[in-house]
Amino acid sequence: MDDSDGATFTSFSTSVSGIYSRRATIEKRGRKPSKSALAVAVGSYIASPSAATASDLYRTAQKLSAHNEFFATNHTALCLQLLDTLAEHLLAVASVNKATDTQDEASTQYSQPTQTQQTPEDSLQLLELSYLFARKTIIGYPSHALCKLLQWLVENVSVSALRNGCETDTGLKLQLLVLAEMIKISAGVRIYAKEMKKIKDYYRSLTILLNSTEDAELLVFSMAILARLVLSESMGSKLFSEKNVDQAFVLIFSVLDGSWHDNTDESMSDTTTILDRRSLLQMVSADLLCDLADSQEILELLEKYPKILPTIDNCFMVINLNGEAEQILVAAHFLASIVQLSHVFRKMLIKSLSDQDVLYRVLQTTVHPSKLAATTTAQLILKVIGDDIRSIRSLFEPSENAERLNPVVTGMIRCITDATAVVQRAEDNEVLSNSDEYLHTVEVCHLLTKLNELPAIRSLCVETISLNQSATLIQVESALIGSVEPQDLTRFHPQLSIHLVSLLSSLLSDENMSDKNKRTLVQFLQTSEVSTVLGAALFNRSDKDIVVESLLLLTQSLTGSGNKRFHALGLAEGIVGFSQRIGDASDNLQSTIASLQANAEVSAKTVEKLQSEMQQMLHLQDEVKAQQDQALKDIGVKFTEQIRQKDDAIQKMRDVYEIKLREVTMQCESMGQHMNKQISSLQQRESLLQESRAKRGILEDENSELKRKVQVLEIRIEEIAQTHSVAMEEMKLREKELEELREEIATISGDYTAQREQLEAAQDETRRLEDELNEQKLTNENTYKELVLLSKAHKVLADEKKTIESEVDTIRDEMANLESMNISIQSRLQEKKELAEQLERKMARLDDAATVSKNALEDEREKRRAVSRDLDDLRKAHRKLESDMAMLEIQAAEQRLEVESKDEDLRKCEEEIRHLTNEVGKQAKLQALIHQLSSGVDNNVKINDGSFLGRDK
Structure with missing residues (x-):
């Protein structure tokens, strides 16, 4: 913003007002109210609930x-009416589907296809619509239709949760999802649900479901319902024990980071629902x-849970x-x-957001191509920062850090500038205030106003913002306020202009703005x-924060004004005009109510007149109906008599035919029995003949097989006799060899002959180990001296810093443990020395015995290898001791x-205490200064009032 911009802004601000007032008058006469596509779909469905209108509403709502x-x-009112209609429609479809399932084939064939057939997909679609519109609707105490729906949900879930295969249902x-959302923010629905008769069966079914399934959706939805209904009761303390809460945390964080995998993708049905969205389960998990x-114990566990910080960092990524x-x-x-749970989480988020890279990346997302994502991100930053922006003030103290945010601030201001065309093209105030572009711009402007409390950001805004575009936007929305009907005025709130006025007011305190631009901006x-x-902001009924910011803005503008009364009169003119229009709207409503x-x-x-006429008509109709009933009774008696006569004749003919039929049947049965006997005798003879033939063939085969086996056995007996003779000769040879082996074994000496050279090598290795152990002893003594020095240092720190005495005691205990470990190592070294002496004595004894024999070289080599293995073990033990000392x-x-x-932590704490002390002193001085200024403002107001009254006289 430069001086030329301010000059054009001066002329522009004086001429545009008349132009837009005329435009507003023309639009007020010729414009027809319009609605958004979703509002039209909702109205169509409420007027005519059917499968077609529900499908249209579903296609529009799921975007x-x-x-x-x-x-x-x-x-809210329209959504409550829609939920009632959806509840009635859903119950009707459910009853039709239940009747269809229980109908047999015969009744299905004769049913008349006069009504539209309902399918299970229709009920799923209605459930999805109920969830979509129950998410953020404050229901209060449920209506009759919603009570019926809640009862149906509880009864149906109580039965369905106990069936097999519920993971694919x-x-x-x-x-479960619909019920969980309805009880989330509506206390009346929770109260009604707790008072239902079958709610205990419902709790039991959900508990069984939690213990019998591993499906993430069923677990999360069921736990959400139980947490919202029974967490504060005794049943909740049993269900949500510390062990179960840990398991719930594992499930929730695995869903949030996407590491939860199951077989739902393979087992899901062909229908596509909102459950296919991964984001749905993650939001419900959050x-x-x-x-x-809500439970203090669980909150403390959550604050200490190790995955909370990585999840926060991942979300910011x-x-x-x-x-x-x-x-x-x-x-x-998430x-x-x-951030609303506790101050600990707010500090975690502010700490993560205080990283310059993270803050820059998050602020960039406020201009994301998706308006919903950008709007949600802006709301998140506002919620995290809250009323205190000092937490991120230090990030913008260097000018380089502030310049890095210049593209982001430029993009946010461009978004506000582009909104001017959107507001100018608006054909209806309601459509404008609910459009994606307008809602996004409102949050971006609000965020930029909050960030303007930082001098660096405020300077960037002064350099980038266009006063002409900002004035145009404010004047267009002001003209829209004047163009709407009085009865529609309470529903339209110029939120963008309210935040934009706050933004422009905050720019006045920047030192980089020229005096000319400041004067022009003050005039505007x-x-x-x-x-x-500002009048529309003060009469806002939906957002208390807007009213608070407007009051602060009025106070700030009046405080900085030279002639407060004149300025207040100018502001009061617009506010009174808006309040008069509100009064006109109230009068119109009163007249409408009276009419x-x-x-x-x-x-x-x-x-009443129609009811009396209807009573007369009903009386006449009853008389005619009585006459018709009497005539029908007479006709019925005659018809009954005729039917009785026909039944008697038919019964006589039936008796005659039954007698003849019994005679013929008896004859047929006797002939059949005779034929069956003959057939059975023939079958028996044939079976005996077949059995005899089969037995004969089997016997012949067995005879031939036995003959062949006898021949084979004779040959085998001869072979066995030959083999027996050969085996006897071999046994004799084996006995001779055994005697020779016994003689050789007797000549071999014992184990002592194989150990002379082994013991010599062991003696050399023992000497080397003693040298290494002496060196290790020296290193241990040095380590012990260092440990003693450390203990003295710990004592000095304990005297200086009393606040960490407990931690120092712990460190002393650890030092004592290290000393005990050192003593144990020395004892182990002493044991090694004793073992070496034992080996020397054993070597002396073995040297005496080594002269006995010098044979069995192969056994000697084996013993030598065993000793080498023992030496390797000793080397490994020595290396282990070295590693222990290193540890x-x-x-x-x-x-x-x-x-x-x-x-270092203590020094930081002391610095922080000094900083807080300075801040408290500054705040006290500031409070005293405000008190002095307020007392001075009151005196000035009294003086100005007195002078004004004197002029009137």
């Missing part, structure tokens, strides 16, 4: 957009985490300009949910358009580093 996301918040999952955190919109929504929803902020916008009451009285009289040295170094870190 990810800011308008759809905030539709329930902005149209999409209907069950949607029913809500479940917040529901569990997901939020970036090129990220996927759905995952950005999940990450923002972060916005946990005192115009009627701005006062109209409706008069019409109702006329209608009541007409209804002790590392532990000592770690203890020293820990002590240094404790000292």
Whole structure:
């Protein structure tokens, strides 16, 4: 913004007002109210609930957009009416489907296809619609239709949860999801659900389901319902024990980071529902985490859970300009949910957001191509920062850091500039205020206003913002306020202009703005358009924060004004004008109500007259009906008599035919029995003949086989005799060899002959080990001296820093353990020395015995290899001792580093205390200054009032 911009802004601000007032008058006369596509679909479905209108509504509602996301918040009454209609339609479809399932084939063949056939997909679609519109709708106490729906959900889930294969039951999952969402933010629904008769059976079914399934959706939805209904009761303390809560945390965080895998993709049905969205389960998991955190014990466990910090960092990594919109929504929803749980989580988020790279990446996402993702990100930043932006002030103190955010600030201001064309093209205020572009721009402008509290960001805004475009936008919305009907005025809130006025007001405190631009901006902020916008802000009924910011803005502008009364009169003109229009709207409503009451009285009289006429008609109709009933009775008696006569004749003919039929049947049965006997005798003879033939063939085969076996046995007997003779000769040879072996064994000496050279090598190795052990002893003594020095240092620190006495005691205990370990190592070294002496004595004894024999070289080599293996074991033990000593040295170094870190933490704490003390002193001085200024303002106001009254006289 330069001086030329300010000059054009001066002329522009004086001429545009008249242009847009005329434009507003023309639009007020010729414009017809319009609705968004979702509002049209909702109205069509409420007017005519059917499968076709439900499909149209479903296609429109499942789109990810800011308008759809905030539709329930902005149209609560319409959503409540829609939920009632959906409940009635869903119950009707469920009853039709149940009747169809229980009908047999015969009744199905004769049914008349006069009504539209309902399918299970229709009920799934209605359940999805119920979830989509129940998410952010505050229901309060449920209506009659919603009570019926809640009863049906509880009864149906109580039965379906106990069936096999519920992991593939999409209907069950949607029913759990709908009930979980309805009880999430509506206390009235929770109260009604707890008072239902079958709620205990419902709890039991959900508990069984939790213990019998591993499906993530069923587990999360069921736990969400139980947490919202029984967490604060005794049953909740049993269900959500510490062990179960740990398992729930594992499930929730595995769902959030995407590491939960199951077989749902393979077993899902062909129908596609909102359950196919990965983001749905993640959002419900985040809500479940917040529901569990309502318990103080679970909240403490969650604050200490090791995965909470990595998940927060991962969520901030997901939020970036090129990220996927759905995952950005999940990450923002998780972060916005946990920031409200406790101050600990707020500090975690602010600490993560205080990283310059993270903050830059998150701020970039506010201009994401997806308006919903960008809007949600802006809301997240506002929620995390809150009312105190000092937590990130240090990031922008260097000018280089602030310049890095210049593209982001430019993009946010460009978004506000582009919104001017959107507001100018708006054909209806309601469509404008619920459009994605407008909602996104409102949040971006609000965020930029909050960031303007930082001088660096404020300077960037002064350099980038266009006063002409900002003035145009404010004047267009002011003209829209004047163009709407009074009865529609309460539903339209110029949120963008309200935040833009706050943004422009904050720029006045920047030192880089020229005096000319400041004067021009101050003049514009005192115009009627701005006062109209402030009046709309003060009468806002939906957002308390807007009213608070407007009051602060008015206070700031009046405080900085030279002539407060004149400035206040200018602002009061627009505010009073807006309040008069609100009064006109109230008067119109009162007149409409009075006319409706008069019409109702006329209608009541007409209804009474019609009721009397209807009573007369009903009386006449009853008389005619009685006559018709009497005639029908007479005809029925005659018809019954004729039927009885025909039945008697038919019965006589039936008796005659039955007698003849019995005779013929008896004859046929006797002939059949005779034929059966003959057939059975022939079959028996034939079977005996076949058996005899088979036995004869078997006997012949057995005879030939026996003959062949006899021949083979004779040959085998001869072979065995020959083999026996050969075996006897071999046995004799083996006995001779055995005697020779015994003689050789007797000549071989014992084990002592094989150990002379082994013991010599062992003696040399023992001497080498003694040298190494002496060196190790020296190193141990040095280590012990270092440990003694460390203990003295710990004592000095304990005297200086009393706040960490407990930690120093712990370190002393660890030092004592290290000393005991050193003593144990020395004892082990002494044992090794004793073992070496034993080996020397044993070598002396073996040297005496080694002269006995010098044979058995092969056994000697084997013993030598055994001794070498023992020496290898000793070397390994020595290396292990060296590694133990190295570990002790590392532990000592770690203890020293820990002590240094404790000292550093103490120094930081002292610096922070000094900083806080300075801040408290500044705040006290500021409070005293404000008190002095307020007392001075009151005195000035009294003086100005007195002078003004004197002029009137």
